[in-house]
Amino acid sequence: MKHERWVSLSDAFFPGRREFLRGMCQAAGFEPNIVSEVDSLSMMLGAVTSGDGVAVMPAHASKLPHGGCVIISLAAPTPTAELLLVLPKQDPSRELKTLTTLIAELATQLAQGQP
Numbered sequence: 004m005k006h007e008r009w010v011s012l013s014d015a016f017f018p019g020r021r022e023f024l025r026g027m028c029q030a031a032g033f034e035p036n037i038v039s040e041v042d043s044l045s046m047m048l049g050a051v052t053s054g055d056g057v058a059v060m061p062a063h064a065s066k067l068p069h070g071g072c073v074i075i076s077l078a079a080p081t082p083t084a085e086l087l088l089v090l091p092k093q094d095p096s097r098e099l100k101t102l103t104t105l106i107a108e109l110a111t112q113l114a115q116g117q118p
Contacts, residue, residue, distance in 0.1 A: 005033030008056035010047055013040040024059060027082050048072055 005028075012020040021037065028035040039055045041047045044064045051058050052071035059082070065074045088106060095103065 004028070004031070004057070005035075007036070008038040009035040010039045010041060010050040010056045010058040011035075011037045012044075012047065013042050016042045023082070023084065027059065 009024065009028075011024050014021050021040065024035055024037070036056075039050050041050055044060060045067055047058050047060060048064070048067060048069045050056065052069070059077070060074075061084070062076070088103060090099070090103070
């Protein structure tokens, strides 16, 4: 993959994604040749389809239309990205408190390797 041209998500819309890609590639022993940065996952699929380069995308992007692309799951160790829960500043409703508690419990289980 070190001789491939790479498409990255734009740091303007996805801060840190260029460095995320760069770090993954460096861990594999090469520096990516990033030739294009795009502002959405759909645009990334379009860039790959038009031959601009290859890309690493989150798994949920496979649900987007992607004619002209082949999506291949990465082998272990699979890169991970930190996710955040974003809430309004106002006091959360009872339902939202319950949801955040459940999310926190699930995150703890996943971090401990429990299903």
